[in-house]
Amino acid sequence: MPHPAEPGSDRYHRGNLRQAILETARSLLEEAGPGGLSLREIARRLDVSAPSAYHHFASLDAIAVALAEQGFDELTERLKAATGNLDGRLGPAGAAYISFARANPGLYRLMFGEGFQMISKKNLAVRSLRQRAYATLSEDLRKRLPEPDVSTAALFLWSLVHGLALLMIDGQLDAAADPNTMIDKVLRLAGTGLPRRPAT
């Protein structure tokens, strides 16, 4: 009996393949990066034929977009949790942002990275998700900063955490140092500014 699909077994029939595809796609994304996402590999891991996915997603692109949506939801949630109670400190939000990226590097890259190699539709969809997320974040910043040039401050902060997150994800950093203290120190510098050179 190859695939008897007894009721109660964990065969897919009737509904849970969609969910299984997303979960598997997500681990594949973390293992192989956005470029490694492959419908055939997902199907292989689920021990299911490749075309079966087409009953749940229009294309591989659609799967990637669904993952990116998950990612933006989760990131937003984490940031909300980090900024919730205190109302002036931005450090915790920055740390939460970077921690999300470090916990989900493949997903983070899908969300924010390499716009270039994406196929048309995915590119547009993901781009608009990004822009929505950014709008939310800077709206939030607006409440915490003096009025003039909020947008510069938002861009400054986003650049900083985005850059630091990617450098860490890419393993470009001193392996010796403790990541969390490094993040902490860098974010503190965002508050104080770079030290001036010693007066000559």
Next chain:
Amino acid sequence: MPHPAEPGSDRYHRGNLRQAILETARSLLEEAGPGGLSLREIARRLDVSAPSAYHHFASLDAIAVALAEQGFDELTERLKAATGNLDGRLGPAGAAYISFARANPGLYRLMFGEGFQMISKKNLAVRSLRQRAYATLSEDLRKRLPEPDVSTAALFLWSLVHGLALLMIDGQLDAAADPNTMIDKVLRLAGTGLPRRPAT
């Protein structure tokens, strides 16, 4: 006469194919991104057979590494030029860094981006180029900043310009604003730090 190769013509025979491959690869890189680099496409554009490349490069990877090397050389040069005469201001160096990335987005991404999808050898080679570049940069910073925590300052600065460069390359920013003034404002914030929230 299909390929008569008269002396003085711009046929490749004897030596200039290597150069031509690098140039074409570089424009392809800018058009299609690192993921779009393709030996066959390069050959096609040069109107040359694909295997001919193997007389000059061991593999497609080797071409990519050669491009990355070019990139690091050029970036280093630009930074040197920007920091040469003045000795305390970091703004010009930051601006030069970002300007390099904006002028060569594909190359910049090859150099610093998406480590994940690279094939083994290329990955290692490019990674070590990056680390070398970073070491040079922070060595230079060491001369411009008060001693304690130079490495934090270097990481702060690198994160900021890297993040901002990528956001601009990806076209994630307000298309309305003028890029150069935005860069300028953000870099100035790196000196002063974020404004404090209004005292309650």
Next chain:
DNA sequence: TGTACATCAGTGAACGCGCGTTCACTGATGTAC
């Protein structure tokens, strides 16, 4: 309760594609005599 049937989530086979690389070759170049 038992049978006929529509639904639709799954299947295997096949499509066309572009890729990096290998192979045995060819034919122009430039050198040795």
Next chain:
DNA sequence: TGTACATCAGTGAACGCGCGTTCACTGATGTAC
């Protein structure tokens, strides 16, 4: 100056690969009577 020859940058054909997607199908599910 003229001929024989080694070199080696180029060639076309072919390899095996993995991919996304389409197609006509099958067979279990759950519903209507």
